[in-house]
Amino acid sequence: MKGRTNFLLRKSFFLSFLFLFLLIGLLTPGAISINRPGQEESNPFFAPYGTPFETPPFDRIKNDHFLPAIKRGIELHQAEIEAIVKNPKAPTFDNTILAFDRSGQFLSRVTIVFGALQSAQATPELQKIAEQVSPLITQHRSNIYLNEKLFARIKAVYDQRHKLKLGEEERFLLEKIYQDFVRQGALLPGPQKERLRQIDRELSLLSLRFGNNVLQETNNFKLVIENKKDLEGLPQNVIDMAAETAKKLGLEGKWVFTTQVPSLIPFLQYAKNRELRKRLFTAYIMRGDNYNEYDNKEIIKKIISLRTERAKLLGYPTFAHYAIEVNMAKTPEKVEEFLLQLWNYALKRAKEELAEMQQIADEEGAGIKIEPWDWWYYAEKLRKKKYALEESEIRPYFSIDNVKKGIFTLAELLYGLKFEKRTDISVYHPEVEVYEVKEKDGRHVGLLYLDFFPRPTKRSGAWSGALRRQAYEDGKRIAPISTICCNFTRPTEKTPSLLSLDEVNTFFHEFGHSLATLLANGKYNNRFVPRDGVELPSQIMENWAFEPELLKLYARHYQTGEVIPEELIKKINNSSLFNQGFASTEYLAAALLDIYWHKTIFDQEIDVNSFEREMMKKIGLIEAIVPRYRSSYFQHIFSGGYSAGYYVYIWAEVLDSDAYEAFKERGLFDQKTAALFRKEILEKYGTVDFYKQYIKFRGREPRIEPLLKKRGFIN
Numbered sequence: 001m002k003g004r005t006n007f008l009l010r011k012s013f014f015l016s017f018l019f020l021f022l023l024i025g026l027l028t029p030g031a032i033s034i035n036r037p038g039q040e041e042s043n044p045f046f047a048p049y050g051t052p053f054e055t056p057p058f059d060r061i062k063n064d065h066f067l068p069a070i071k072r073g074i075e076l077h078q079a080e081i082e083a084i085v086k087n088p089k090a091p092t093f094d095n096t097i098l099a100f101d102r103s104g105q106f107l108s109r110v111t112i113v114f115g116a117l118q119s120a121q122a123t124p125e126l127q128k129i130a131e132q133v134s135p136l137i138t139q140h141r142s143n144i145y146l147n148e149k150l151f152a153r154i155k156a157v158y159d160q161r162h163k164l165k166l167g168e169e170e171r172f173l174l175e176k177i178y179q180d181f182v183r184q185g186a187l188l189p190g191p192q193k194e195r196l197r198q199i200d201r202e203l204s205l206l207s208l209r210f211g212n213n214v215l216q217e218t219n220n221f222k223l224v225i226e227n228k229k230d231l232e233g234l235p236q237n238v239i240d241m242a243a244e245t246a247k248k249l250g251l252e253g254k255w256v257f258t259t260q261v262p263s264l265i266p267f268l269q270y271a272k273n274r275e276l277r278k279r280l281f282t283a284y285i286m287r288g289d290n291y292n293e294y295d296n297k298e299i300i301k302k303i304i305s306l307r308t309e310r311a312k313l314l315g316y317p318t319f320a321h322y323a324i325e326v327n328m329a330k331t332p333e334k335v336e337e338f339l340l341q342l343w344n345y346a347l348k349r350a351k352e353e354l355a356e357m358q359q360i361a362d363e364e365g366a367g368i369k370i371e372p373w374d375w376w377y378y379a380e381k382l383r384k385k386k387y388a389l390e391e392s393e394i395r396p397y398f399s400i401d402n403v404k405k406g407i408f409t410l411a412e413l414l415y416g417l418k419f420e421k422r423t424d425i426s427v428y429h430p431e432v433e434v435y436e437v438k439e440k441d442g443r444h445v446g447l448l449y450l451d452f453f454p455r456p457t458k459r460s461g462a463w464s465g466a467l468r469r470q471a472y473e474d475g476k477r478i479a480p481i482s483t484i485c486c487n488f489t490r491p492t493e494k495t496p497s498l499l500s501l502d503e504v505n506t507f508f509h510e511f512g513h514s515l516a517t518l519l520a521n522g523k524y525n526n527r528f529v530p531r532d533g534v535e536l537p538s539q540i541m542e543n544w545a546f547e548p549e550l551l552k553l554y555a556r557h558y559q560t561g562e563v564i565p566e567e568l569i570k571k572i573n574n575s576s577l578f579n580q581g582f583a584s585t586e587y588l589a590a591a592l593l594d595i596y597w598h599k600t601i602f603d604q605e606i607d608v609n610s611f612e613r614e615m616m617k618k619i620g621l622i623e624a625i626v627p628r629y630r631s632s633y634f635q636h637i638f639s640g641g642y643s644a645g646y647y648v649y650i651w652a653e654v655l656d657s658d659a660y661e662a663f664k665e666r667g668l669f670d671q672k673t674a675a676l677f678r679k680e681i682l683e684k685y686g687t688v689d690f691y692k693q694y695i696k697f698r699g700r701e702p703r704i705e706p707l708l709k710k711r712g713f714i715n
Contacts, residue, residue: 045069077104093166122212222256230273232273318332342713346585397557409553446517448482453490470522496558588650680693
């Protein structure tokens with residue numbers, strides 16, 4: 001279903017910890033042997049892991065190992081920085097830039113594991129540790145970026161850059177490191193540097209609290225159903241899943257629905273009880289806005305205030321100007337113009353969809369005006385009416401194992417990759433699977449960890465991260481370890497995990513991020529990808545998900561093994577633009593809300609809900625649609641790495657739609673095109689100018705028309 005986007009669930013969720021570490025170049029590889037008497041035996045971080053491929057030994061890592069290891073990592077990194085500063089020789093690329101790039105490996109080794117667990121296995125104990133770790137890391141980061149002697153050496157090399165005989169990757173690294181230091185306050189006078197330290201420290205804790213509050217609110221709400229009549233309309237597999245959830249909660253004989261997307265969406269689609277739909281939907285959109293201990297509104301006000309102050313200290317009128325300057329878009333004005341251009345198309349289509357659904361409700365004698373909690377219910381009726389397509393008819397062909405097989409098959413067809421399951425590698429949760437990724441000739445590429453299902457300790461949404469990033473050490477490539485974490489529909493006692501079309505799309509998306517991690521082949525540890533280019537590798541993968549040629553290779557009925565019928569494939573593709581007005585509108589509303597939060601100059605006390613309402617009124621959002629993320633649970637921008645950057649998904653869709661045209665022109669599985677995409681985009685990801693590499697791949701600048709066609713905005 002080309003062009004399909006998620007409702008309520010969005011992809012590639014970069015957590016604040018991981019984004020922070022990426023910024024300071026700490027995600028570097030390697031097993032560093034650090035011996036401290038009495039600690040080597042008890043703390044696995046203080047010695048080589050001694051595991052297959054030097055994977056983290058989760059069976060030996062305990063929560064109380066993190067803080068001592070992080071403190072030691074900070075000490076070591078500080079010593080490495082001090083060695084650069086005190087080098088008596090004149091600054092050169094090797095003794096300053098390269099030395100800086102290679103520093104911090106031990107700290108990275110610890111924090112990357114901690115960050116992964118903080119997102120996927122965030123126990124209360126780990127959350128408390130994070131509250132101690134966050135200010136330590138923030139202070140350490142400030143100590144590096146505001147180190148005047150270190151910056152003086154970096155600037156000395158930068159000032160000589162035109163005289164140095166540097167390769168493309170070396171020149172890019174030098175320019176980006178210098179730019180990072182300037183953007184982190186290296187040119188500020190002393191008092192302003194100190195204020196910047198305070199701001200960064202406060203922001204790190206506020207972002208952490210914001211995310212923890214959303215997690216708590218998500219876990220706290222349960223819709224408990226005792227009367228079987230209230231299940232009317234729900235498919236049996238959805239009922240079974242709710243019964244199993246209830247059983248786990250000690251409520252056997254009842255049914256429980258939650259605000260986790262795999263539970264929420266089917267209920268909104270099928271439940272005839274309108275009042276219960278309203279209760280569940282309202283609980284979802286009110287997370288962080290319940291005037292309780294987990295309310296996020298005051299945190300939002302503080303974050304916005306501090307980000308604005310930070311931007312002004314650095315010479316920018318707003319935080320949006322600061323954040324977007326290093327992206328392809330360059331200015332918030334250009335972003336807003338781009339989003340509003342698409343908004344006009346999307347809103348027109350959404351109004352048409354609403355009218356069609358209202359007609360169905362009227363014909364049925366419902367006697368209602370369609371509200372946000374009705375949209376998915378009547379959209380499902382509309383899909384059945386227009387395309388004779390029901391999701392319950394589709395899911396049996398998309399068991400999670402079959403979809404995984406399809407993704408692996410696509411990677412093999414395009415890049416020659418092979419995936420072999422490993423059972424000898426320690427994981428952080430029993431449900432996690434590990435695959436070794438190999439080239440066609442058997443050479444080791446890296447490892448892929450898959451974590452599919454929701455649990456109380458796991459953040460909502462879906463994301464791809466890493467337990468180790470690719471780099472080189474003594475001329476040898478250090479293989480990466482990629483992770484994919486999702487919150488997909490759980491299996492039941494009667495059925496395996498059967499995915500919705502949106503979940504299938506999400507899996508393909510996150511796998512694209514993993515390919516960027518697995519196939520990276522840069523010489524240096526620091527990588528710099530413009531935020532509005534990050535989603536190209538992921539979003540281009542979505543285009544193949546429902547192509548008939550690929551569907552026939554992986555979509556099989558989980559019971560009979562029957563290949564998905566041609567008639568059903570046609571229905572899926574005929575409905576590819578179904579509900580696209582809604583999907584585009586609720587996404588664009590959130591993207592614009594993000595931009596308005598970060599480009600508005602507030603001259604009085606902020607009222608979070610009033611501001612949100614005013615901005616939605618400004619763009620003309622209809623009452624039947626709520627932004628994909630309301631402010632109070634908008635983790636992408638308040639506890640992730642997408643502040644003033646949620647627009648990047650649609651910006652990158654211009655690129656992915658245009659790039660996919662190359663495959664459509666030459667063949668969907670054309671290996672020459674795939675090899676060029678791998679060489680120019682995936683292998684060089686973050687090591688050279690991203691936009692120039694795109695032009696090398698495509699042979700020209702990207703065009704917006706393929707996106708408009710894919711979304712059904714033009715013919």
